[in-house]
Amino acid sequence: MNDHISQASGLSPWLLVALLTGLVGLIWYLIRNYRRGTNNMNHREEALPWEEAAVLALGRQYGGTMLQTEFSEMLPMDPDQVATALKSLETRKLVERHWNVERKTFEVVTR
Secondary structure, three states: OHHHHHHHHOOOHHHHHHHHHHHHHHHHHHHHHHHHHHHHHHHHHHOOOHHHHHHHHHHHHHOOEEEHHHHHHHOOOOHHHHHHHHHHHHHOOOEEEEEEOOOOEEEEEEO
């Protein structure tokens, strides 16, 4: 009876098992990577130093675009600390910075 099934489908039973195993493995791999990617998104914000957390919170509270100099004026941090925190946040893709030639400072957009 097994011969009739393999002859009718044109596939050997071992090939069918191998295909099903591969399909299950692919689904497992995709789910694992999807979960790992969403965990990384949350992890980017969990372990922020206080300077970065303060800058990010102010940027999100203000909304829209802020000048880098405004962060220094509103937070108890010197301009170098603000610049370092923003550079780190930019690396983590939590903010975007664009140079404003007329004002000679960065414009910061919080994501």
